[in-house]
Amino acid sequence: MSEKLLEVKDLVVQFRTDRGKVTAVNGVNFELYKGQTLGIVGESGSGKSVTALSVMRLIPNPPGIIAKGEILFRGQNLLNLPLDEMRKIRGNKIAMIFQEPMTSLNPVFTVGNQIEEVFALHQKEFSKAERRNQGIELLKMVGIPSPERRFLEYPHQMSGGMRQRVMIAMSLACRPDILIADEPSTALDVTIQAQILELMKKLQSELGMAIIMITHDLGVVAETCDNVAVMYCGQMVEKADIKTVFSRPRHPYTKGLLESIPSYDSTKNREKGRLPTIEGMVPSLLELPTGCSFQDRCNFVTEDCRGRKGTPQLESLLQGHEVSCFNPIVV
Amino acid sequence: MEQVETMQAVAIPVEKHKSKSLWQHAFESLMRDRYAVVSMSVIAIYAFIALLTAFGFIAADWAKEVGPSYAAPSWDYIFGTDIFGRSVLAKTLKGAEVAISVGLVTAIIAVIIGVFLGAIAGYFGGKIDECIVWFYTTFSSIPYIMLLVAISFILGKGLIAVYLALGFTSWENLCRIIRAEVMRHKDREYVQAAKALGGGDMRRLFKHIIPNVLHLVIINFSLTFQTAIKSEVILSYLGLGVQGRPSWGTMIDDAKLELARGVWWQLAAATAAMFVVVLAFNILGDALRDALDPKLKGKS
Numbered sequence: 213m214s215e216k217l218l219e220v221k222d223l224v225v226q227f228r229t230d231r232g233k234v235t236a237v238n239g240v241n242f243e244l245y246k247g248q249t250l251g252i253v254g255e256s257g258s259g260k261s262v263t264a265l266s267v268m269r270l271i272p273n274p275p276g277i278i279a280k281g282e283i284l285f286r287g288q289n290l291l292n293l294p295l296d297e298m299r300k301i302r303g304n305k306i307a308m309i310f311q312e313p314m315t316s317l318n319p320v321f322t323v324g325n326q327i328e329e330v331f332a333l334h335q336k337e338f339s340k341a342e343r344r345n346q347g348i349e350l351l352k353m354v355g356i357p358s359p360e361r362r363f364l365e366y367p368h369q370m371s372g373g374m375r376q377r378v379m380i381a382m383s384l385a386c387r388p389d390i391l392i393a394d395e396p397s398t399a400l401d402v403t404i405q406a407q408i409l410e411l412m413k414k415l416q417s418e419l420g421m422a423i424i425m426i427t428h429d430l431g432v433v434a435e436t437c438d439n440v441a442v443m444y445c446g447q448m449v450e451k452a453d454i455k456t457v458f459s460r461p462r463h464p465y466t467k468g469l470l471e472s473i474p475s476y477d478s479t480k481n482r483e484k485g486r487l488p489t490i491e492g493m494v495p496s497l498l499e500l501p502t503g504c505s506f507q508d509r510c511n512f513v514t515e516d517c518r519g520r521k522g523t524p525q526l527e528s529l530l531q532g533h534e535v536s537c538f539n540p541i542v543v
Numbered sequence: 544m545e546q547v548e549t550m551q552a553v554a555i556p557v558e559k560h561k562s563k564s565l566w567q568h569a570f571e572s573l574m575r576d577r578y579a580v581v582s583m584s585v586i587a588i589y590a591f592i593a594l595l596t597a598f599g600f601i602a603a604d605w606a607k608e609v610g611p612s613y614a615a616p617s618w619d620y621i622f623g624t625d626i627f628g629r630s631v632l633a634k635t636l637k638g639a640e641v642a643i644s645v646g647l648v649t650a651i652i653a654v655i656i657g658v659f660l661g662a663i664a665g666y667f668g669g670k671i672d673e674c675i676v677w678f679y680t681t682f683s684s685i686p687y688i689m690l691l692v693a694i695s696f697i698l699g700k701g702l703i704a705v706y707l708a709l710g711f712t713s714w715e716n717l718c719r720i721i722r723a724e725v726m727r728h729k730d731r732e733y734v735q736a737a738k739a740l741g742g743g744d745m746r747r748l749f750k751h752i753i754p755n756v757l758h759l760v761i762i763n764f765s766l767t768f769q770t771a772i773k774s775e776v777i778l779s780y781l782g783l784g785v786q787g788r789p790s791w792g793t794m795i796d797d798a799k800l801e802l803a804r805g806v807w808w809q810l811a812a813a814t815a816a817m818f819v820v821v822l823a824f825n826i827l828g829d830a831l832r833d834a835l836d837p838k839l840k841g842k843s
Contacts, residue, residue: 329742
């Protein structure tokens, strides 16, 4: 097995609100190896973005705090690092791209200017000409046509896909070990989405970085990831390699998610041609039920799930397939 | 889509291609606004006159007696003469020097204080914000003229005192605006992105956020400028302004006694001079807002 880059242990992130403390991430564990892509899937508010932001230590504080846990990057706990040390890691060793390419670039500077800034932050020995050349090289690498010209343009002169390419270029400027992509394709239209994901895959094989892909789109996961972690209400409910999750999901939530993907093949498991959905609503993080958070929406709920056995924890079932459920689906 | 862009790229030679920044776009739309161009020209002429008088090219001999006391406007004395027989035209021109310098220095002081306090209050929030908000609300609750009078008394009379008094009393509005804008911008994705790339607080605030709120500073600069010109007149009228050199305020002050005798030209000259420049600044301020505020873009 290749080198372990990142290990998150028992991460708990809380936000203070007017109505009490909200635990957005509750005891998350995962590992990331070199060259691997880990997908973190979940619906809005499941804590996937908060998990990613915690790795960068970008949780706005106040109101958020990382209450517990360790984030080990190459064995070093990022949560204990002084802030200026952490800044040297951000953008340099661990980089991040955001969901909104339209607003992630500063509107008043040229694209080139912003790429050069990354070098100014992390590669201080670069001369002006080097920064420029490297910047243009990066734009070429992410597939922007006539990079010399685009280098001098402002964000408003580019389309969303172009800007996301620029964001990727910026995040890869220092050849990071880990790239965190927080819904990188959500704000783009479908063809551009595919291009961006293709580009990320290509760059990953060229540069060998690990990617944490945060998304709510199982299609994106299927296309890009090696491993998947499914999150629900701040907890990881199922974790396995991609094939296992798609072919033999064990957690009822994962199964529900997979079943609610629209398909052309409507005869398969579909009654009256209607798309199955997961009944009910995500519970408020302020009033989580005791026991399993998914109990009210689950078809397989038992008394165990309602708190008799406590909260379910991730348990390994088969080689690397972990599920947190008292009553996992039998396949 | 990308093919089209590639084709364009071929069509335009790289050397000739120069992208326009938002500033350049704003400048162009400002140049298309006829009123803005006229008012800028007016301001430029005033500034030019102020420079010429400052270096003694014109109106250097404003103190010289050129004719009888209180001569009415005529071909010999275009704006008439004052009590000592000095040319009112020369005094008015010389007054432009005081007006422009007061406007400029006041606006600079106000911008420095306002932007700095507003930016750190908005960006850091918490205790710092509370202190600054407390400071400027307290400050602005004191009646403006009273504060001006008090500061001028402390600093004594003279031009420096006027600069400081007006500068120290004109920053709250800008501070409030900048604070609110910085608060709005600090959670924007591009600032987050800058943080994720390893940028520190100062870099994010001054390199990334400030350029994005600079348009408000420019608009406010022009408005502070003209308010300061008016305030200088009030200060001088109250006898707290400039001494020993003509300003529009002192001219209007003199006119208090003259009007009863039917001598209106000193008042008229000073008021007209002030009216034109203040109007020009107001029009320019509006035009700047139209040109610089993206939310108003596209509306004619």
